[in-house]
Amino acid sequence: MSTNRIDAYKTVPEAMQALMAVEEHLKKSGLERSLVELVKMRASQINGCAFCLDLHSRDARNNGETEKRLYLLSAWRESSLYSEREQAALAWTESLTLISQNHAPDTVYERVREHFNDQELVNLTLLITQINAWNRFAIGFRYEHP
């Protein structure tokens, strides 16, 4: 990973370890890998993180995701390519990523509740706050994708 600003991994390794511990927890959370990558991609699209889009599109493709579902992801509301569960998760992802604008409305919350049990939903939420954290590090410090 290269950067024009600060390499946080070298500068504050303990902070990065704290973030990696969250990643480890998420890996064991039981959320589907395909769903996890869609959430990471969608948040990174909204926040404009090129480094993250490059990384997670590779991860998604390596995990068997189709090109088409990645290309259409920005417009998931207009497409039938995503399951009801994925759509509910994507709506929750958008509302939490843009929290200052929409305040996580009841309609979005009720919809995601229908498709996720309590533990899945809090881990989905952690996944969203986590990719939002990575986006801010990667954009804030101008990480460059390969």
Next chain:
Amino acid sequence: MMMKSERMDAYKADPDIAKLMLAAEEHIRKSGLEPALLDLVRMRASQINRCAFCLDMHSKDARRLGETEQRLYVLNAWRESTLYTERERAALAWTEALTLIADTQAPEDVYEEVKKHFSDAELANLTFQITQINAWNRFNVGFRYQHP
């Protein structure tokens, strides 16, 4: 931690989450950044993200540590005020840029200004504090935690 939420008690649904988040806070607490500065950062992000629970908690924390009422009341409009040091102003601008990352993309002028006032390690830890409060804001707004 006694917390009431209108939706779900997220920290109870998976207790590991609060542990992981609090471990991150512990790292930031030991980072050497001034507690008064950290509270201003937490307050400003929570204002932008409109987290009442967080504003209540961090205003109490700030006041307990000796922060003035005036600096908390005027914080929304810090750019127009002389109450904040150059270092605080640089941190507040960085807080706003990262909190509203989808709109701002963390611009050069804000980065250059904050670099003048913080060492690399300080700036990386300040950034971590900003991502952390943004995470707490999303949990506490997302699950509708109620302030006392």
